[in-house]
Amino acid sequence: MIKILLAEDQNMLRGALTTLLNMETDFNVMKEVSDGREALDFLQTHKPHIALLDIEMPTLTGLDVLKWMREKEMDTKVIILTTFSKRHYIKEALSHRVDGYLLKDTPSTELANYIREVVNNHKQVITPSIMNQFLFEEQHNPLSKREVALLQHVEKGMTTKQIAEALYLSQGTIRNYLSEILQKLEKQNRTEAAFYARNKGWLD
Structure with a gap:
């Protein structure tokens, strides 16, 4: 039994x-x-x-x-x-x-x-x-290492300027990365993209 x-x-x-x-x-x-x-x-x-x-x-x-x-x-x-x-x-x-x-x-x-x-x-x-x-x-994470790092900073509530300083990039470059991420993930904003990527396990 x-x-x-x-x-x-x-x-x-x-x-x-x-x-x-x-x-x-x-x-x-x-x-x-x-x-x-x-x-x-x-x-x-x-x-x-x-x-x-x-x-x-x-x-x-x-x-x-x-x-x-x-x-x-x-x-x-x-x-x-x-x-x-x-x-x-x-x-x-x-x-x-x-x-x-x-x-x-x-x-x-x-x-x-x-x-x-x-x-x-x-x-x-x-x-x-x-x-x-x-x-x-697990096998199809569309994000690059740089994009993962960027979204990890987005999760912390950091501004574009703060992210640029943390990654040693220009604010324009950060905006370009964000635009590419939103297009890849088909999301409307950075917060939504970060939340989606976290749930997928891509930010671990």
Whole structure:
């Protein structure tokens, strides 16, 4: 019997997932919680085979819980189950050796099979579309090193003059770089471009 902890802050979704998972003859949802702190408290006294964690929850995120579990070297497997395919979330989850990263629209039969793959066969499972997107973006950063440095300064709220001084370039050159960046990323302004590039993981 695979013992499961489910952490999801949306009540209806949590209830539906619990019902669907408990319909599997080899699954037992030991505990369902609505936030990261409850999940962490439960894990301090119980040892489920696997924890299904949402990312954006009150008090602690699923990634916070994952990090804590890895620091404690717990045997419990972890699947992030989320609506977010943002690259920086995926990258952080992978850096903490997540066992699975799946989208919430994964069909229940597939989710059940993924859980078995992780627990019984010790495999890492990631929604194929997410992995393809991650690998594509990893390999296709359109920004040059100079453009990355420039956007990192934009993130700090620096003016064109301040960026020019920091990079030892003229203000005209900085404006040309910014124009090129906006064209590449198809964004309207520098702040939007920096935010977009950060979410893509291109400014790491």
